[in-house]
Amino acid sequence: MRRDGRTDPFFDGAAADRLVIRRCERCDRWYAPDHGGCSGCGDEELSWAEATGEATLVTWAVKHGRPAGDGTAPPPAHLALVELAEGPWLHARLDGVNASALREGLPLRASFVHPDEGESYLLFRPA
Amino acid sequence: MGEGAAIAGLGMTELGRVYGRSPRRLAADAVRRAVTDAGLGLADLDGLVVSHGLGGSPGIELADTMGLRDLRVLTVMNSFGATAGAMVAYAAMSVISGAASAVACVFADAPLRPRQSSGSAYQRDAREWYGFGGMTAALGFRDVNTPYALAARRHMNRYGTTSEQLGAIAVSTRQWAVMNPLAQMREPMTLADHQNSRWVAEPLHLLDCCLVSNGAIAVVVTGADRARDLARPPVHIWGWGQGHPGHSKERGSEFGLTTGAAVSGPTAMKMAGVTAQDVDICQLYDCYTYTVLVSLEDYGFCAKGEGGAFAASGALGPGGALPTNTGGGQLSAYYMWGMTPLSEAVIQARGDGGERQVAKNDVVLVSGNGGILDHHSTLIVSPHRKGA
Numbered sequence: 001m002r003r004d005g006r007t008d009p010f011f012d013g014a015a016a017d018r019l020v021i022r023r024c025e026r027c028d029r030w031y032a033p034d035h036g037g038c039s040g041c042g043d044e045e046l047s048w049a050e051a052t053g054e055a056t057l058v059t060w061a062v063k064h065g066r067p068a069g070d071g072t073a074p075p076p077a078h079l080a081l082v083e084l085a086e087g088p089w090l091h092a093r094l095d096g097v098n099a100s101a102l103r104e105g106l107p108l109r110a111s112f113v114h115p116d117e118g119e120s121y122l123l124f125r126p127a
Numbered sequence: 128m129g130e131g132a133a134i135a136g137l138g139m140t141e142l143g144r145v146y147g148r149s150p151r152r153l154a155a156d157a158v159r160r161a162v163t164d165a166g167l168g169l170a171d172l173d174g175l176v177v178s179h180g181l182g183g184s185p186g187i188e189l190a191d192t193m194g195l196r197d198l199r200v201l202t203v204m205n206s207f208g209a210t211a212g213a214m215v216a217y218a219a220m221s222v223i224s225g226a227a228s229a230v231a232c233v234f235a236d237a238p239l240r241p242r243q244s245s246g247s248a249y250q251r252d253a254r255e256w257y258g259f260g261g262m263t264a265a266l267g268f269r270d271v272n273t274p275y276a277l278a279a280r281r282h283m284n285r286y287g288t289t290s291e292q293l294g295a296i297a298v299s300t301r302q303w304a305v306m307n308p309l310a311q312m313r314e315p316m317t318l319a320d321h322q323n324s325r326w327v328a329e330p331l332h333l334l335d336c337c338l339v340s341n342g343a344i345a346v347v348v349t350g351a352d353r354a355r356d357l358a359r360p361p362v363h364i365w366g367w368g369q370g371h372p373g374h375s376k377e378r379g380s381e382f383g384l385t386t387g388a389a390v391s392g393p394t395a396m397k398m399a400g401v402t403a404q405d406v407d408i409c410q411l412y413d414c415y416t417y418t419v420l421v422s423l424e425d426y427g428f429c430a431k432g433e434g435g436a437f438a439a440s441g442a443l444g445p446g447g448a449l450p451t452n453t454g455g456g457q458l459s460a461y462y463m464w465g466m467t468p469l470s471e472a473v474i475q476a477r478g479d480g481g482e483r484q485v486a487k488n489d490v491v492l493v494s495g496n497g498g499i500l501d502h503h504s505t506l507i508v509s510p511h512r513k514g515a
């Protein structure tokens with residue numbers, strides 16, 4: 001994963017284990033890091049601010065890779081919509097969960113992975 | 128002006144794993160077939176409305192490719208899966224207002240390549256991912272199945288909807304497809320087949336997901352009086368509507384629980400002078416079984432949250448109270464975006480359904496659904512003149 005010049009503050013935050021997202025100061029509304037502008041006031045210059053990293057589970061899907069010719073498939077991915085404590089939803093990958101324990105409202109916390117190669121990235125784990 | 132508008136012609140190319148023709152060429156073939164079906168010539172067309180798939184072709188250059196001259200209406204329209212309904216509404220308004228007299232509406236797409244899986248046709252792939260959006264894609268959000276699975280799971284959590292209830296939709300749709308010579312999937316399917324099909328994105332099995340098809344479908348819209356004198360029985364356009372809910376991705380969002388059908392449906396039904404109780408046949412956009420289920424609720428065919436029980440009651444299949452997706456839909460027949468439900472509506476309203484023809488076909492509802500439940504369109508069509 002690489003930076004794109006538009007969402008770099010998110011990756012700066014991720015490298016330091018902090019969840020940095022978009023915020024409209026005027027409206028006191030928070031948005032996902034790739035959100036275009038404020039739906040409240042139309043401001044296109046959203047600022048960056050640190051969120052608490054606390055979230056709850058809205059809904060989830062368990063994505064299964066297409067089986068290969070020998071019948072083996074990659075491990076399933078737990079993908080979700082999570083609601084940050086500040087309000088916005090993020091498309092997120094869950095880590096350290098098992099599907100049978102997932103439920104709407106499950107408390108989650110942002111967690112960051114720091115690979116040797118490429119940018120740090122965001123996962124959510126049960127709080 | 129009081130005569131209204133009607134669908135006078137329907138043209139379909141070969142559909143499915145059809146290779147060797149570009150979307151533009153497929154579109155041209157479908158328009159020619161629709162014009163011929165209506166008993167018209169290409170020179171009679173004075174309007175062309177074009178809809179393309181994610182590949183972006185064809186555009187309005189289709190008119191030039193086909194040698195169409197002196198058009199009075201020519202445009203591309205795009206509200207994704209809701210486009211077919213929007214095109215027909217625009218064509219109807221064009222002929223009713225006198226802006227044009229014979230308008231072809233066409234959709235064409237060719238996302239399938241030889242020796243490539245259907246799933247990969249709608250999957251994003253890259254060697255390297257950039258930015259926050261790229262991170263999300265790299266972590267798994269790069270297909271259409273996953274967001275629909277998120278929507279379906281939310282409905283299940285809220286209302287107790289089950290995979291077996293989704294499976295009932297897959298099964299009833301296949302029962303119809305078995306009787307449709309145009310359908311790509313005609314092997315009978317049981318609920319066990321559905322349950323045993325592999326997971327794509329839980330809670331969606333493979334048999335909850337639509338096909339992918341190459342091809343093109345076109346219709347020709349004229350004034351109702353003119354249509355009466357043409358080659359085929361007119362399919363009168365009684366009403367239309369759209370709904371674009373704009374569900375925000377934040378606390379309080381209705382994503383997965385309601386769709387634009389809740390606005391589009393009442394708009395179209397009011398214009399048509401009907402209620403949900405008057406609808407004889409439904410042709411619902413069925414990119415996923417779940418899309419049918421939630422649309423049925425939003426149209427008022429059952430209460431919110433009861434779509435699963437309604438589907439499992441057998442209402443949607445042959446002999447059921449609300450015959451739905453009578454050609455096999457996108458799940459089992461062919462995936463031509465909104466032209467799949469529209470084409471089967473024309474076939475049923477004309478009485479051309481053969482073995483699968485529904486006896487009572489006075490009011491047919493057609494839906495379109497685009498994006499991830501972001502856009503919705505509705506048409507109400509009938510073999511009869513409105514108010515006749």
Ligand SMILES: [Zn+2]
Pocket residue numbers: 024025026027028029038039040041042043
């Ligand atoms: Zn604002």
